[in-house]
Amino acid sequence: MQNFFQIDTGSPLKTKVLTSALCLFVEKGYYNTSIPDLVQHSGVSTGTIYKHFGDKQGLANSLMELLVEELYRQELAVIAAQDTTQARYRALVMWIVEFSLDYPEVMSFILYARHKNYLPNFSHICSSKPFMILRDIIQQGMASQEVRPMDVMIAVSLAFGSVLRMVQLHLDGVLEKPLMAYVDELTETAWCAIANPHKTIVKQ
Amino acid sequence: MQNFFQIDTGSPLKTKVLTSALCLFVEKGYYNTSIPDLVQHSGVSTGTIYKHFGDKQGLANSLMELLVEELYRQELAVIAAQDTTQARYRALVMWIVEFSLDYPEVMSFILYARHKNYLPNFSHICSSKPFMILRDIIQQGMASQEVRPMDVMIAVSLAFGSVLRMVQLHLDGVLEKPLMAYVDELTETAWCAIANPHKTIVKQ
DNA sequence: GTCTATACTCAGATAGAC
DNA sequence: GTCTATCTGAGTATAGAC
Numbered sequence: 001m002q003n004f005f006q007i008d009t010g011s012p013l014k015t016k017v018l019t020s021a022l023c024l025f026v027e028k029g030y031y032n033t034s035i036p037d038l039v040q041h042s043g044v045s046t047g048t049i050y051k052h053f054g055d056k057q058g059l060a061n062s063l064m065e066l067l068v069e070e071l072y073r074q075e076l077a078v079i080a081a082q083d084t085t086q087a088r089y090r091a092l093v094m095w096i097v098e099f100s101l102d103y104p105e106v107m108s109f110i111l112y113a114r115h116k117n118y119l120p121n122f123s124h125i126c127s128s129k130p131f132m133i134l135r136d137i138i139q140q141g142m143a144s145q146e147v148r149p150m151d152v153m154i155a156v157s158l159a160f161g162s163v164l165r166m167v168q169l170h171l172d173g174v175l176e177k178p179l180m181a182y183v184d185e186l187t188e189t190a191w192c193a194i195a196n197p198h199k200t201i202v203k204q
Numbered sequence: 205m206q207n208f209f210q211i212d213t214g215s216p217l218k219t220k221v222l223t224s225a226l227c228l229f230v231e232k233g234y235y236n237t238s239i240p241d242l243v244q245h246s247g248v249s250t251g252t253i254y255k256h257f258g259d260k261q262g263l264a265n266s267l268m269e270l271l272v273e274e275l276y277r278q279e280l281a282v283i284a285a286q287d288t289t290q291a292r293y294r295a296l297v298m299w300i301v302e303f304s305l306d307y308p309e310v311m312s313f314i315l316y317a318r319h320k321n322y323l324p325n326f327s328h329i330c331s332s333k334p335f336m337i338l339r340d341i342i343q344q345g346m347a348s349q350e351v352r353p354m355d356v357m358i359a360v361s362l363a364f365g366s367v368l369r370m371v372q373l374h375l376d377g378v379l380e381k382p383l384m385a386y387v388d389e390l391t392e393t394a395w396c397a398i399a400n401p402h403k404t405i406v407k408q
Numbered sequence: 409g410t411c412t413a414t415a416c417t418c419a420g421a422t423a424g425a426c
Numbered sequence: 427g428t429c430t431a432t433c434t435g436a437g438t439a440t441a442g443a444c
Contacts, residue, residue, distance in 0.1 A: 013410085031235040034437055045411045050439065112316050153379060154390045157369040158362070158397070165365025166357065175357060186358045193362070193397040217428085238419055249429045254421065 007066055014052050016042045021063050026105045030060055064113065071110070071130040079133075085141030086191060092134065093163050093187050097179055100167045108171050111164070134160050138194070148196040155194045162190050211270055218256050220246045225267050230309045234264055268317065275314070275334040283337075289345030290395060296338065297367050297391050301383055304371045312375050315368070338364050342398070352400040359398045366394050 007015045020042035024033040035056060039046055053059035078095045082088040100107040138155045141147035147155060166186060170179040211219045224246035228237040239260060243250055257263035282299045286292040304311040342359045345351035351359055370390060374383040 035439080036437075046439080047412080047441090048410050051409075056438070150393070151386060151389060153370065153373060154366075154386055154393065157366040157373070157390065158393060161367075161369025162358075162361040162365040165361040165368060169357060169361070182355060182358055185355060186361065189354070189358065189362060189397050193393050239421080240419075250421080251423090251430080252428050255427075260420070 009066075011052070013044050013048060017044050017049055017052065017059070018063050018066065020044075021059055022067070022106070025060070025063070026109045067110070068128050068130055072133065075130055075133050079137065085137060085144060085146040086195070088137050089141075089159060089191060090187055092137065093160075093183060096163060096167065097183055100170065101179060104171055107167065111168060111171075145196050145198075147194050150194065158193050159190050162186060215256070217248050217252060221248050221253055221256065221263070222267050222270065224248075225263055226271070226310075229264070229267070230313045271314070272332050272334055276337065279334060279337050283341065289341060289348060289350040290399070292341050293345075293363060293395060294391055296341065297364075297387060300367060300371065301387055304374065305383060308375055311371065315372060315375075349400050349402075351398050354398065362397050363394050366390060 007018045009015050009018070017038065020038055021033070024037055024041055028037075035046055035049065038044075038049060038059075042049075049059065053062060074095065075092065078091050079088050082091050135152060135156050138147060138159060139152050142149065142152060142155070163186060166175075166182055167179065169175050175182070211222045213219050213222070221242065224242055225237075228241055228245055232241075239250055239253065242248075242253060242263075246253075253263065257266060278299065279296065282295050283292050286295050339356060339360050342351055342363060343356050346353065346356060346359070367390060370379075370386055371383065373379050379386070
């Protein structure tokens, strides 16, 4: 967890604070983390934190922005390594699942990082780049006729909504088997639901 | 919204407080709602609130419990009116969608009512009755062979996960068309993905 | 630029009158 | 049972020394 992402800011102090913030927000939540908590955890003083981030909200915003950027970067890398939509879909799902297994608390934080309770005024993550890229992948697949013609948001919901629900069930401890045990059947079924049958058959 | 559910407690004061709590928690969130806020909104005094609910957390727990019970009750009514799994699935989806349209803030509250940020120590809603009933429906469908044999959690994720994702996209304002415009195609496709083809064809 | 010390606000909770 | 008045402490944010 500790070095799950390397925050790239000029200042080493900023990095220390943001790393602590991620750690504490993920562990206890935004509202249950006080500035003194952050001071103690990061070893950076109150004054410095305020100088760099303005206020607590500003700190949370900076953190969220960096987190979203990092996710986006990782997704791009995953996608770049594949050359068909189906392969990209599978690779993205694997990435989501592995991420959820490696950093369950962070994943939970991302999935629920919304609403006035968390980060007031922070734009919804669903409309942010890491989520929108999923839509783009499906849309490209439709253009290349790997995915059959249908409303793109419906296809996205089927393909990724089902996976994210499974991840949430896993995070809630509801699943009997390990998360990984469900992935193949789930992605296979979801893909069939949105794939262009001609293209799929041809590929076999 | 105001009377979206009638809280049934012996005490009218309790009811007033819980109604205000739902209203304010949904609007501003748990941590952004103070006891004085509740006093003003409900017209009930600080002392009385504490006598009835112990503390703020206790109030939130009571509210959540009642909310979950009410959702469960509504789901049972929806299910009881149908006699096949497919019909029940469609009716449940319609109920979810209509609920989301009527009370978007409440729906948002339910979907994100988790995590330490919200209601610390409140058991996850995903493992609560309103969510578990969705699994039961699918499981029954599998027993009656309307749903083809597969892992039940995978079927649930496909059937309802996709719908809930769509609802979230709607709540995030990402969808171009009204939510209702997606429902038929989505449920049709999702159902096909999990339905037993023999049974389905027979029904046509 | 960074830290320490401190001010100020206000939320959560209680005591005790009625 | 209900309300008013009050306490206490936590937490955000700032001022100013270094």
